[in-house]
Amino acid sequence: MPDNTKIALVRTENRIEGVTRSINLLNINPVNGKEVILKPNFNTADPCPGSTHYDTLYALVEKLQIMGAKHITLAERSGPANTRECMQQKDIFKMADELGFDIVNLEEVGPEGWVRIQPEGGHWENGFELARIYNEADCVVQTCCLKTHGFGGHFSLSLKLTVGMVAGRATGHPYMTEMHKSPHQRQMIAEMNAGYSPDLIVLDGVEAFTSGGPATGERVNANVIIAGTDRIAVDAVGVAVLRILGTTPEVSTGPIFAQDQIARAVELGLGVSSPRQIEVITGDDESLEFASAVEKMLTI
Numbered sequence: 398m399p400d401n402t403k404i405a406l407v408r409t410e411n412r413i414e415g416v417t418r419s420i421n422l423l424n425i426n427p428v429n430g431k432e433v434i435l436k437p438n439f440n441t442a443d444p445c446p447g448s449t450h451y452d453t454l455y456a457l458v459e460k461l462q463i464m465g466a467k468h469i470t471l472a473e474r475s476g477p478a479n480t481r482e483c484m485q486q487k488d489i490f491k492m493a494d495e496l497g498f499d500i501v502n503l504e505e506v507g508p509e510g511w512v513r514i515q516p517e518g519g520h521w522e523n524g525f526e527l528a529r530i531y532n533e534a535d536c537v538v539q540t541c542c543l544k545t546h547g548f549g550g551h552f553s554l555s556l557k558l559t560v561g562m563v564a565g566r567a568t569g570h571p572y573m574t575e576m577h578k579s580p581h582q583r584q585m586i587a588e589m590n591a592g593y594s595p596d597l598i599v600l601d602g603v604e605a606f607t608s609g610g611p612a613t614g615e616r617v618n619a620n621v622i623i624a625g626t627d628r629i630a631v632d633a634v635g636v637a638v639l640r641i642l643g644t645t646p647e648v649s650t651g652p653i654f655a656q657d658q659i660a661r662a663v664e665l666g667l668g669v670s671s672p673r674q675i676e677v678i679t680g681d682d683e684s685l686e687f688a689s690a691v692e693k694m695l696t697i
Contacts, residue, residue: 400674401669401674401675401676402625402626402627402630402668402669402674402675402676403422403423403625403676403677403678404623404624404625404627404630404631404634404675404676404677404678405418405419405420405422405423405623405624405625405677405678405679406419406621406622406623406634406677406678406679406684406687406688406691407419407422407621407622407623407679407680407681407684408620408621408681408683408684408687409603409620409621409622410603410618410620412450412452412453412456412601412603412622413452413455413456415601415603415621415622416453416456416457416460416599416601416622416624417456417460418622418680419599419622419623419624420460420464420597420599420624422624422678422679422680423597423624423625423626423678425597425626426464426465427536427596427597427626428461428464428465428466428536428538428596428597429464429465429466430465430466430467431466431467431535431536431596432466432467432468432470432534432535432536433461433466433467433468433469433470433534433535433536433537433538434470434471434472434530434531434534434535434536434537434538435457435458435461435469435470435471435472435498435537435538435539435540436471436472436473436531436537436538436539436540436558436559436561436562436595437449437454437471437473437539437540438540438541438542438553438558438561439473439475439478439480439483439484439487439489439561440475440476440477440478440483440560440561440611440612441475441477441478441483441611441612442478442482442483442484442486442487443612443613445542445601445603445604446542446543446544446601446602446604446605446606446610446614446616447542447544447606447610447611447612447613447614448483448487448542448612449487449540449541449542449601450601450603451487451488451492453540453599453601454489454492454540455492455496457538457540457599458492458496458498459496461538462496462497466536468498468499469498469499470498470499470500470501470530471489471493471498471499471500471501472500472501472503472528472530472531472562473500473501473502473503473561474502474503474504474528474561474562474563474564474565475504475561476560476561476565476566476573479504480502480503480504480505481502481504481505484500484502501530503528503530503561503562503564503565504565506528506530509529510528510529510530511526511527511528511529511564512526512527512528512529512532512533512592513525513526513527514526514527514532514589514591514592516588516591516665518664519585519588519591520579520581520584520585520588521572521575521585521588522575525563525564525570525572525589526563526564526570526572527562527563527564527589527592527593528562528563528564531562531592531593532592532593534593536596537593537594537595537596537597538595538596538597538598538599539555539558539595539597539598539599540598540599540600540601541553541554541555541557541558541598541599541600541601541631542554542600542601542602542605542606543600543601543602543604543605543606543619543621543623543635543638543639544605544606544609544610544611544614545606545607545608545609545610545614545639545644545645545648546610546611547608547609547610547611547614548577548611549577549582549583550582550583550586550611550658551583551645551647551648551656551657551658552610552632552635552636552639552648552656552658553610553611554600554631554632554635554636555595555598555600555628555631555632555635556586556587556589556590556628556629556632556658556659556662557586557611557658559586559589559590559593560573560576560586560589562589562592562593563589583656583657583658583661584657584658584661586658587657587658587659587661587662587665587667588661588665590628590662590665590667591665591667594667595626595628596626597624597626598624598625598626598627598628598631599622599623599624600622600623600624600631600635601622602619602620602621602622602623602635602638603618603619603620603621603622604616604617604618604619605617605618605619605638605639605642607639607642607643607644607645608644608645617642619638619642621638621687623635623638627668627669628662628667628668629659629662629663629667629668629669629670630668630669630674630675632658632659632662633653633654633659633669633672633675633695634675634677634691634695636648636653636656636659637653637691637692637694637695638691640653640694641690641691641694652697653672653694653695653697654670654671654672672692672695672696673696675692675695677691677692
């Protein structure tokens, strides 16, 4: 059984402040002296939480640099949007020039840039191709959004973020079609995570989709930033927040750790296996009150 894990929770409307405070609460530095590969949520260029907010990404890159990251490379594959067009619409190339990080468009990576992954007991017919840059990374940092998924995933948090690391149609691979046609879609989402491990995850929940998603949906102000190192714990806390806000029957039903994505991730040993292993930490009274509601929801 994995050790307990800490999840930082900050109540705020200010993304820049929230990113910094949440990472500081964790009291860790997994990026110092490392080549960091950074994964945002750019499946489309739709406004946050349809995709990563500009302020969130900017603040995260600056914080990683302050923490001593040797270099940062953002690597992403969009879908259904064209990756280059998506990042142009969101001014990410300009941000990269200003802050001094590199960008790898995974749609433009050749066959040598992929590693075949076949999780034991998996639901993929012949495995899938995961971006080598993530599989071999010195350090992986993710930033995801808080939202439901209206096309079979039920929710789209840190586990679902990995879809953008897997080869898509532009590189001649039918994996997204296979996944979306499968009755085991949510288990397959979890299995995509078997080929790498993140060192830091920041979830932007200042705004959330409580239904619909991933590009558009029912938007609410959740005013929360969550940070941690454990994908299962981050997603469990994210689902708890969605339940507090009021969300879909699929996300609301049953124990959180019985949700298909989370249950399969537990089977694969990707993180904690019980809500009892999650410690939600805060730094102010407002956050503490909300964290208490989250911890209660985790155990229902």
